[in-house]
Amino acid sequence: MIDLLPGLFALGLTLAHLITCLAVLRRRPVAPARDRSAFVTLLRPVCGIDRFDARTLQSSFHLDWPRYEVVFCAARADDPAVALVSTLIARNPQIPARLLIGEDRVSGNPKLNNLVKGWRAAAGERIVMADANLLLPPDYLDRLMAVDGPDVGLISSPPIGTEAQGFWAEVEAAFLNGNQARMQLFADEMGQGFAQGKTLMWSRAFLDDHGGLRALGRNLAEDVAATKLVRKAGRRVRLSAEPFAQPIGTRRMSAVWARQLRWSKVRRDGFPLLYLAEPLNGAALPVAAAGLATGPLGAAAVAAVFYGSELLLCRAMRWPLGALSLPAMILRDAMIPLIWLATFRSRGIVWRGTSMAPAQAAQSAE
Numbered sequence: 001m002i003d004l005l006p007g008l009f010a011l012g013l014t015l016a017h018l019i020t021c022l023a024v025l026r027r028r029p030v031a032p033a034r035d036r037s038a039f040v041t042l043l044r045p046v047c048g049i050d051r052f053d054a055r056t057l058q059s060s061f062h063l064d065w066p067r068y069e070v071v072f073c074a075a076r077a078d079d080p081a082v083a084l085v086s087t088l089i090a091r092n093p094q095i096p097a098r099l100l101i102g103e104d105r106v107s108g109n110p111k112l113n114n115l116v117k118g119w120r121a122a123a124g125e126r127i128v129m130a131d132a133n134l135l136l137p138p139d140y141l142d143r144l145m146a147v148d149g150p151d152v153g154l155i156s157s158p159p160i161g162t163e164a165q166g167f168w169a170e171v172e173a174a175f176l177n178g179n180q181a182r183m184q185l186f187a188d189e190m191g192q193g194f195a196q197g198k199t200l201m202w203s204r205a206f207l208d209d210h211g212g213l214r215a216l217g218r219n220l221a222e223d224v225a226a227t228k229l230v231r232k233a234g235r236r237v238r239l240s241a242e243p244f245a246q247p248i249g250t251r252r253m254s255a256v257w258a259r260q261l262r263w264s265k266v267r268r269d270g271f272p273l274l275y276l277a278e279p280l281n282g283a284a285l286p287v288a289a290a291g292l293a294t295g296p297l298g299a300a301a302v303a304a305v306f307y308g309s310e311l312l313l314c315r316a317m318r319w320p321l322g323a324l325s326l327p328a329m330i331l332r333d334a335m336i337p338l339i340w341l342a343t344f345r346s347r348g349i350v351w352r353g354t355s356m357a358p359a360q361a362a363q364s365a366e
Helices: 004-025 053-061 081-091 110-121 140-145 167-189 204-209 222-232 253-270 284-294 296-316 325-343 358-364
Strands: 040-046 068-074 097-101 126-130 152-156 159-164 199-203 236-239 244-249 349-351 354-356
Touching: 004 167, 004 284, 004 296, 040 053, 040 081, 040 110, 053 068, 053 081, 068 081, 068 110, 081 097, 097 110, 126 140, 126 204, 140 199, 152 222, 159 167, 167 236, 167 244, 167 253, 167 296, 167 325, 199 204, 199 222, 222 236, 222 253, 253 325, 253 349, 284 296, 284 325, 296 325
Parallel strands: 040 068, 040 126, 068 097, 152 236, 159 244
Antiparallel strands: 126 199, 152 199, 349 354
C-alpha cells in the first residue's frame, strides 16, 4: 500500500499532463474572421525601451485589417520610448497613429493608469490592448476576431517566447511555452479560458457597461480582473487558436525568478483555491512519486513521458526548440514548487518600480 499511493499519484498526474498536451494538439487554425467591418483601435502602452521594441512596435503598422488606428500611451514625456514611437509614427503615415502622454490615477496598476487616456480617445468599436513587447503578425486582428461569438466577452492570447539567447532565456521560454501556454490553451479548450494581459480585445461598449478600465484594477493584474468581470457578466474569455510571439533575448537568473514569482503572486491573489494545486504542475512531484513507488526506472519513465510529450507538442505547434530546451524544462519544473512556497512570504508585487498590494488594488478600483 505504501508503494501504491505514490504510484497512483504519479500515474494520475502523468495522464493529466498527456491530456493537456493532446487537447492543445487538437486545436486547429480557424478560418479568418468573416466580418472585417469593425473599426479597431490598437492600444499599445510603452514604458522604457527593451531590446526588441523597435521591431515589436513597428509591427503595429503592418496589420492586414481594413480599418484600424494605433494609439500609443506613455505616462511621461521624458520616457525613452517617446522618441522611438514618434519616429515610427512619422515613418508610417499610411496608418492613423498618435502618441498620448500623461497618466490618470484610476487604480494601483500603472499600466491601466497609462492606458486610460488612450481608451477615452479611441475611435474604435473594438479596442485591443497589446503589450509593447509583443510581435504582431499581419493577421493578428483576423486571428482574434475569428474566435468571436455571441457568448464571448473578451478575446485574449498567451505569448510564445521566441529568440531566447542563453540558458536562462530558455528557462523563461520553457515557462511561457510548454507550461503556461499549454495550460491556458487547455483551459480554453475546456471552455474556461483565462485572460492574459499581453493581448486583450474588448468590445468597447461591453467593458464601458461593466465599469471600464477602472474595473480592471480590482486585482493585482488586469487580466485576472478581466477574467472575473467577463465570467460575472455571463460571458466567456476566448483565446486565439495560436499564440503570438514575444521575443525574449537574454535573461539573468534573478530576472527569471523575479518575473515568475510576481506572476505566481498574481495567480494566488486572483484564484486562491486553484492556486493551491499549482505545485502539481510540472514533472517534479510525479517523478519523485514514481521514484518512491518503483525506483529510478519508474522515475525515468515518468520523466520521459512528461518531457517527450511536451517536446512533441512544442514541435507540432512550431514553438521554438533548441539544444537547451530540455534542460531548461527540467529546471523550470524544479523551480515551480520553490516559487510556490516563496509566494507565501508576501502578497505584494513590484512592477516596473511600482509597489502593488491586493488591498491597494481593490480599494483603488472602488
